[in-house]
Amino acid sequence: MRSFANGFFLLFLLYSVTGCSLAVKPDEPEQLPYWVNNHSLTQAVGTSKVNFQGVYTQRAAALNSAKSQLAHNIRSYISSSLQNELRVSNSEISSSFSDKIVALSDVYLSDVRQVDAFFDSQKKLYILVESPKEKIERRLGLASSVKQSTESLPALLARPYEKDELMKSRCYQKEILETISTKSALFQGKPVWFFRPNQGGVLGSVGIAEKEEGMTLREQIRVAYSLAKASFLKEQKMRIESEHELLKIVNEDIQTELFESSTLIKSAAKSTPTEQKDIWLDPKSCELYVWIVGKDEVRN
Amino acid sequence: MKYFFIITTFFLASVFAGKTVVKTVTINQMLYPQMTFLQVKEIALEEAKKAAAKEIYGETLISETIMFNGKVLDDVVREQSGGVVRIKGEPKFSNGENFGDIVVSIEAYATDEDLQNRPKIVEDREFSIDDADEKIGRLKRSFYGLWSGFIMRSGGGSSDVIIKITSSGEATINYVASNCGGDLITKEKTPTMVKFQQKLTYGYERCTDRAFVVLKKINDTQSLFTQFDEQEREVAKGTLYREE
Numbered sequence: 001m002r003s004f005a006n007g008f009f010l011l012f013l014l015y016s017v018t019g020c021s022l023a024v025k026p027d028e029p030e031q032l033p034y035w036v037n038n039h040s041l042t043q044a045v046g047t048s049k050v051n052f053q054g055v056y057t058q059r060a061a062a063l064n065s066a067k068s069q070l071a072h073n074i075r076s077y078i079s080s081s082l083q084n085e086l087r088v089s090n091s092e093i094s095s096s097f098s099d100k101i102v103a104l105s106d107v108y109l110s111d112v113r114q115v116d117a118f119f120d121s122q123k124k125l126y127i128l129v130e131s132p133k134e135k136i137e138r139r140l141g142l143a144s145s146v147k148q149s150t151e152s153l154p155a156l157l158a159r160p161y162e163k164d165e166l167m168k169s170r171c172y173q174k175e176i177l178e179t180i181s182t183k184s185a186l187f188q189g190k191p192v193w194f195f196r197p198n199q200g201g202v203l204g205s206v207g208i209a210e211k212e213e214g215m216t217l218r219e220q221i222r223v224a225y226s227l228a229k230a231s232f233l234k235e236q237k238m239r240i241e242s243e244h245e246l247l248k249i250v251n252e253d254i255q256t257e258l259f260e261s262s263t264l265i266k267s268a269a270k271s272t273p274t275e276q277k278d279i280w281l282d283p284k285s286c287e288l289y290v291w292i293v294g295k296d297e298v299r300n
Numbered sequence: 301m302k303y304f305f306i307i308t309t310f311f312l313a314s315v316f317a318g319k320t321v322v323k324t325v326t327i328n329q330m331l332y333p334q335m336t337f338l339q340v341k342e343i344a345l346e347e348a349k350k351a352a353a354k355e356i357y358g359e360t361l362i363s364e365t366i367m368f369n370g371k372v373l374d375d376v377v378r379e380q381s382g383g384v385v386r387i388k389g390e391p392k393f394s395n396g397e398n399f400g401d402i403v404v405s406i407e408a409y410a411t412d413e414d415l416q417n418r419p420k421i422v423e424d425r426e427f428s429i430d431d432a433d434e435k436i437g438r439l440k441r442s443f444y445g446l447w448s449g450f451i452m453r454s455g456g457g458s459s460d461v462i463i464k465i466t467s468s469g470e471a472t473i474n475y476v477a478s479n480c481g482g483d484l485i486t487k488e489k490t491p492t493m494v495k496f497q498q499k500l501t502y503g504y505e506r507c508t509d510r511a512f513v514v515l516k517k518i519n520d521t522q523s524l525f526t527q528f529d530e531q532e533r534e535v536a537k538g539t540l541y542r543e544e
Contacts, residue, residue, distance in 0.1 A: 217331050261367070
């Protein structure tokens, strides 16, 4: 027993002398894709935390935030108003000021495409969107000054899709589940096209429909397909009206910063021929994902 | 020669008049377990007609999304298509590749007159979002106005409270019974909650300075008032009503 105690003491001494510590090392920062912090003016990143309303809402929030950000990259009108107040009361002087910075953007954007997406360990979704350099230059009235990102995306470490996972699901009866055939491999538990709907020159879009009570698979597919088509057309041309407002208030030693943003994205266009390229049902949440591509783009 | 001319004219007229499409739709009966075979056949036929209408008249998709502070408030997609679709002959039903598949094939057409009389569809710049600006405006103004009510302090006692929030976001508070009050500085804000830090400008000896005040919207006319001390302990609570 004594020799064990001596051994432990010696080990502790060795750790102390060599500068090693028994303390737990802090976690290393999470490795996010390079584009989260490094993207050009023709690109923008939108994020959205996980929410109880499902991936459809989370994706819509991240995607539209990215589009709003892109609109502000391209053109925005910034106004700033500073208000300063000095008060004298009972021989005491107090001061306060507020600074309001408003950025307004109202632009028509075309060919805005989702380039990539990523979920971090907290299930926060990051989406990267891009508009072609030429379109932005035309919008700005510039001649080849905007840099287009030339970084190629790394391959996703995807795993093959296994139908067994779907067959264990309670979303639908087994016979109905059998009719869903997913072709794509999965990355972060979702089909690769969820992250990269536009791959290899093929223009595509994703629609996600949640399962509502009493809804048949056919109805769910129809909703997802409609949403995918609307998203596909929106990417071709849309109007973005967006307002970002930052309010800084300093009242003696109380300081505060408030950020508020509102965005309205509209599109109305005649439908172009599209084709369903793949389908995937989330076996746990029962959300149905449909990937469509422009019909001219379909290559088997 | 005369007959040839008549036949050719008739042929060309029939080929180029209106628009004709052939549509084939497959529906699996398994997807409609509650329905009879005849009802599923009817659905298949309806789907084929819809597909034909989309092809003949085209389809317009109107999509509108409203976001506030990074959250989707409203996301609407409308499909518009339609016009008179006529069916040539009888629909042809058959079995599909999979067990339970019902395949229907129709030859649908619209005459020139149908095409001319088709309903006009809103496109491009003429958006029709339902009060989008008003919705965003309502959220921004959600707490603006004059609020008053009665609060109970956890240490005993009560007071009438009046809070005024201007459209520029400046806010003041008055504790009427305690004869104290001051500025409210916004620390956090969501469409349904706003958190202020209180900075007294009078009545220091009768009220606690630097307390936090939280207003939570119950509905458009009522808000829950909670006051916390600097250690975030709840010290007072009540309901305020919108006066203006």
